[in-house]
Amino acid sequence: MDALLFMIFAAIAVVCGINLVVQTHPISSALSLVGVMGALAALYLLLGGEFIAAAQLVVYAGAIMVLFIFVIMLLNAGTEARGRRSWAHYAGVPLLLLLFGLIACLITRRMPASENVVFGQFTKGGPLDIGRALFTTYLLPFEVTSVLILVAILGAIVLARKEID
Amino acid sequence: MTFFIVSIIKSAVVAFVLLTALAYLQWAERKVLAHIQLRVGPRRVGPHGLLQPLADVIKLITKEDMMPSHVDKFFWFLAPFIAVLFALIPIAVIPFGTELNLPAMDLGPLHIPAIQTAMQLTDINIGVLFILGISGLGVYGVALAGWSSNNKYSLLGGLRSSAQMISYELPMALAIAAPLLVLNTLSFRGIVDGQSGFMLGFLPKWTIFQVFPFNLISFILFMIAAFAETNRVPFDLPEAENELVAGFHTEYGSMKFAAFFMAEYCNMVTVSCVATLLFLGGWHPPFPAEYGSNYVPSLVLVGAGILSFLHGANPARPFDRITLPVFGVVFFGLAVLIAIPAVALPLMPIIWFSAKACFILFVYIWVRGTLPRFRYDQLMSFAWTFMFPIAIVNLFLTGLWVALS
Numbered sequence: 348m349d350a351l352l353f354m355i356f357a358a359i360a361v362v363c364g365i366n367l368v369v370q371t372h373p374i375s376s377a378l379s380l381v382g383v384m385g386a387l388a389a390l391y392l393l394l395g396g397e398f399i400a401a402a403q404l405v406v407y408a409g410a411i412m413v414l415f416i417f418v419i420m421l422l423n424a425g426t427e428a429r430g431r432r433s434w435a436h437y438a439g440v441p442l443l444l445l446l447f448g449l450i451a452c453l454i455t456r457r458m459p460a461s462e463n464v465v466f467g468q469f470t471k472g473g474p475l476d477i478g479r480a481l482f483t484t485y486l487l488p489f490e491v492t493s494v495l496i497l498v499a500i501l502g503a504i505v506l507a508r509k510e511i512d
Numbered sequence: 513m514t515f516f517i518v519s520i521i522k523s524a525v526v527a528f529v530l531l532t533a534l535a536y537l538q539w540a541e542r543k544v545l546a547h548i549q550l551r552v553g554p555r556r557v558g559p560h561g562l563l564q565p566l567a568d569v570i571k572l573i574t575k576e577d578m579m580p581s582h583v584d585k586f587f588w589f590l591a592p593f594i595a596v597l598f599a600l601i602p603i604a605v606i607p608f609g610t611e612l613n614l615p616a617m618d619l620g621p622l623h624i625p626a627i628q629t630a631m632q633l634t635d636i637n638i639g640v641l642f643i644l645g646i647s648g649l650g651v652y653g654v655a656l657a658g659w660s661s662n663n664k665y666s667l668l669g670g671l672r673s674s675a676q677m678i679s680y681e682l683p684m685a686l687a688i689a690a691p692l693l694v695l696n697t698l699s700f701r702g703i704v705d706g707q708s709g710f711m712l713g714f715l716p717k718w719t720i721f722q723v724f725p726f727n728l729i730s731f732i733l734f735m736i737a738a739f740a741e742t743n744r745v746p747f748d749l750p751e752a753e754n755e756l757v758a759g760f761h762t763e764y765g766s767m768k769f770a771a772f773f774m775a776e777y778c779n780m781v782t783v784s785c786v787a788t789l790l791f792l793g794g795w796h797p798p799f800p801a802e803y804g805s806n807y808v809p810s811l812v813l814v815g816a817g818i819l820s821f822l823h824g825a826n827p828a829r830p831f832d833r834i835t836l837p838v839f840g841v842v843f844f845g846l847a848v849l850i851a852i853p854a855v856a857l858p859l860m861p862i863i864w865f866s867a868k869a870c871f872i873l874f875v876y877i878w879v880r881g882t883l884p885r886f887r888y889d890q891l892m893s894f895a896w897t898f899m900f901p902i903a904i905v906n907l908f909l910t911g912l913w914v915a916l917s
Contacts, residue, residue: 374587374656374659378587378652378656381649381652385649388645397636397637397638398638398641400638401638401641401642401644401645402641404642404645404646404648404649405641405644405645405648405685408645408648408649409644409645409648409649409651409681410648410678410681413648413651413652413655413674413677413678414678416652416655416656416659416674417655417671417674417675417678420655420658420659420667420670420671420674421671473637473638474637474638474641474698
């Protein structure tokens with residue numbers, strides 16, 4: 348049952364991902380990305396990461412992508428103009444397959460068979476465990492990340508501010 | 513197998529009750545608004561307009577399904593589906609009452625085993641986060657409808673709505689976080705169980721009475737943000753009719769318009785249920801059963817019955833001489849039925865839960881009949897410069913209280 352659900356959501360994620368690249372209209376691409384994120388949330392849930400799944404939905408699908416779509420709608424971006432087909436157009440798919448093949452090869456070589464993922468084995472994905480880990484073991488990286496985000500926000504404000512003379 | 517069948521039956525019951533409630537919520541809204549404005553409201557179809565929702569549904573289904581020529585067809589079709597889908601899903605994690613215990617039964621050849629099931633479709637560990645996430649996705653329906661309609665009014669409505677919903681999600685999440693600090697769980701069943709019992713023997717341990725007054729402030733912040741999230745007056749800017757015609761659903765007719773309408777009312781129901789569960793103690797009565805809280809519904813129904821008979825005796829309209837006594841008899845019958853302990857005990861949690869949720873829904877309608885609309889810049893500065901700081905300070909003080917006690 349778990350394996351079947353994994354197949355379904357993985358397929359949804361891959362199809363939405365391909366659609367994201369193939370579509371010419373920005374809104375279609377952005378919505379495909381939302382589909383990828385929804386499918387990823389379901390995959391996290393299957394693996395036992397309840398909190399991560401919910402955070403994926405709330406933060407990425409619910410807030411960040413809404414902002415993306417908001418900007419696309421505001422700028423009223425039209426369909427993408429496709430230029431003359433260069434050699435990159437034809438080399439892309441084989442190179443991508445090569446990359447995936449290399450990654451898969453490395454993973455199967457390096458990972459021992461005993462470390463295979465078992466559905467339902469990981470149970471420490473609830474809000475309690477995540478919160479405890481974040482505020483004890485990983486407190487410093489957590490705080491540093493928040494400072495980093497603050498710096499990014501300040502940078503955005505500085506860039507967006509109008510010059511006042 | 514039993515689990516499977518029980519789940520299907522529960523889903524069917526919840527879906528049926530929810531959809532009926534949505535239709536009658538609209539009837540109630542029209543009636544209450546009418547009485548606020550000294551009108552009588554719908555009363556042509558059926559006694560006191562009680563069949564009006566049915567008539568509306570038939571009208572909406574049989575209307576011609578118009579397709580404007582200039583819209584982006586795919587997204588234009590998709591938007592109402594998204595809106596309804598993400599409005600209906602959150603109901604799955606909302607608990608309506610305690611556990612239901614049915615004894616084993618033998619009906620001829622059919623043997624039904626003893627069933628013990630929660631009055632809830634599913635109880636998940638991250639219930640509160642799940643609702644926040646799913647209702648956050650609902651904004652796509654409105655934004656896409658506005659954009660794909662290819663119409664400046666719709667586009668402005670969709671843009672306003674996405675900006676508004678993102679802005680008010682922040683104070684809403686912060687307001688929800690404060691009671692969660694006290695209750696220490698994200699599962700709705702756990703949240704309600706954490707609010708059982710009484711302080712000093714009579715004051716219920718509902719969240720709004722704990723950590724006074726911080727959780728009361730959270731409750732008020734949550735309700736304001738909820739009004740904005742559901743696009744209701746005074747925050748109904750996405751469809752401000754004197755500025756934007758009808759906002760994001762200007763180009764929609766027949767069942768597609770009904771889908772947006774349904775999504776709005778369904779979001780209202782969800783938010784009322786969440787407020788009830790998080791702040792108002794879910795299905796726990798407002799005072800202990802020793803003082804007779806189990807008889808309150810019967811008393812209210814008896815009062816309603818007496819009122820119906822009194823009004824029936826000197827009717828405002830000739831027709832009321834027949835209808836009101838009939839309602840009175842129905843009320844008395846229900847009152848007697850609920851007073852029977854065997855019926856009352858399993859029903860009492862559901863009655864208290866729906867009473868609280870209906871009160872919040874009534875507040876929604878009441879506010880709609882009372883307040884004017886915000887201006888758009890006022891709406892945004894209200895969220896960011898007033899609600900957000902208060903919510904953060906409130907959360908901090910609640911955390912301090914919890915840490916010190």
